[in-house]
Amino acid sequence: MPEAPKLSRRLFFGGALAGAGAAGAAAGALAAGALRRGPDIVKVPGEQRRFVGQSVMITGATSGIGRAAALAFAAEGARVSFCGRREHLGTGLQAEIAATGGEAVYIRADVRDPESVTNFIARSLEHFGPPDIAFNNAGISASQPFHETRLEDWNDIQDTNVRGVFLCMQAQIPLMRENGGGTILVTSSANAEGARPGLVAYNASKRALVGLVQTAALEYAADNIRINALCPGATDTPMIRRQSGMENAPDAVWQAGVGVWAQSNVHALGRVASAEEMARAALSLCAPEMTYLTGSAVFVDGGMTAAL
Numbered sequence: 353m354p355e356a357p358k359l360s361r362r363l364f365f366g367g368a369l370a371g372a373g374a375a376g377a378a379a380g381a382l383a384a385g386a387l388r389r390g391p392d393i394v395k396v397p398g399e400q401r402r403f404v405g406q407s408v409m410i411t412g413a414t415s416g417i418g419r420a421a422a423l424a425f426a427a428e429g430a431r432v433s434f435c436g437r438r439e440h441l442g443t444g445l446q447a448e449i450a451a452t453g454g455e456a457v458y459i460r461a462d463v464r465d466p467e468s469v470t471n472f473i474a475r476s477l478e479h480f481g482p483p484d485i486a487f488n489n490a491g492i493s494a495s496q497p498f499h500e501t502r503l504e505d506w507n508d509i510q511d512t513n514v515r516g517v518f519l520c521m522q523a524q525i526p527l528m529r530e531n532g533g534g535t536i537l538v539t540s541s542a543n544a545e546g547a548r549p550g551l552v553a554y555n556a557s558k559r560a561l562v563g564l565v566q567t568a569a570l571e572y573a574a575d576n577i578r579i580n581a582l583c584p585g586a587t588d589t590p591m592i593r594r595q596s597g598m599e600n601a602p603d604a605v606w607q608a609g610v611g612v613w614a615q616s617n618v619h620a621l622g623r624v625a626s627a628e629e630m631a632r633a634a635l636s637l638c639a640p641e642m643t644y645l646t647g648s649a650v651f652v653d654g655g656m657t658a659a660l
């Protein structure tokens with residue numbers, strides 16, 4: 353049996369994990385097979401081909417939800433340009449998509465930097481033309497008590513999560529207007545609705561994105577541009593492992609700990625999402641049949657906010 357997780361005093365998703373017996377409970381639940389699991393196969397990637405030939409830009413695709421979305425869009429026939437700062441991960445994903453017969457290009461970019469965003473958009477255009485779909489997903493978080501949050505951390509989170517999306521959309525919207533329309537999806541969070549302690553900068557940034565998305569949706573509906581926010585609940589990516597101080601824990605230990613946490617925090621489904629599940633939600637919101645969806649914040653959170 354894997355070692356019991358040492359979680360009791362850690363900040364978990366920004367809130368103190370309830371109960372000092374969490375480690376023992378996690379180990380027990382794991383042994384008893386009591387933790388809830390997601391469906392093994394929901395849909396085979398590439399089974400549907402909803403995005404054939406479409407130009408899709410994704411920010412923050414070197415990891416987590418963005419990475420899974422790049423793979424899923426490419427599997428459905430899209431031509432994907434994507435960014436992130438870590439080059440080895442970006443070139444690795446580009447090769448992985450090429451190996452499956454998909455089309456994708458990695459362009460290194462830092463969404464906090466206007467010049468870098470301009471370069472990302474310009475090089476995406478050279479490769480695949482104006483974006484039919486933009487998934488502005490790059491984001492960071494940091495867990496600190498409000499009064500200990502340093503200004504530089506506050507600024508870094510706002511610059512990445514809010515200003516980065518603003519910069520990308522300012523470049524993408526004129527291209528979509530000229531091209532007759534498009535779809536923009538921004539990754540906000542369930543934290544836009546229900547705050548968690550210890551995440552002041554993150555919670556504020558994700559709520560700000562809803563205002564940004566709603567304003568843009570109203571301004572550009574007449575240009576045939578749909579603009580929405582995806583608000584994920586807890587999703588198993590490197591971000592939440594880091595945030596929980598568990599990035600180096602063995603996978604089985606992490607799964608046990610997060611499973612116990614989810615049973616009391618993800619009120620309906622009682623489990624966290626996989627990155628692939630969240631990517632499928634992103635693709636569905638961008639799909640051509642979603643013609644009436646704009647200006648919405650769509651919560652894909654396993655029932656987490658339903659119980660607030």
Ligand SMILES: NC(=O)c1ccc[n+]([C@@H]2O[C@H](COP(=O)([O-])OP(=O)(O)OC[C@H]3O[C@@H](n4cnc5c(N)ncnc54)[C@H](OP(=O)(O)O)[C@@H]3O)[C@@H](O)[C@H]2O)c1
Pocket residue numbers: 411412413414415416417418435436437438439441461462463464489490491492493512539540541542583584585586587588589590591592
């Ligand atoms: N996981 C969750 O439970 C959860 C819940 C709600 C919302 N979200 C949101 O989902 C989005 C994706 O997060 P994730 O969970 O997939 O986390 P992740 O695995 O850490 O991925 C974050 C991605 O953003 C990129 N990124 C960060 N800063 C960047 C910058 N300055 N310029 C360009 N790219 C940057 C990272 O790439 P580099 O580090 O290579 O730059 C990485 O590809 C975020 O907006 C996050 O807030 C996640």
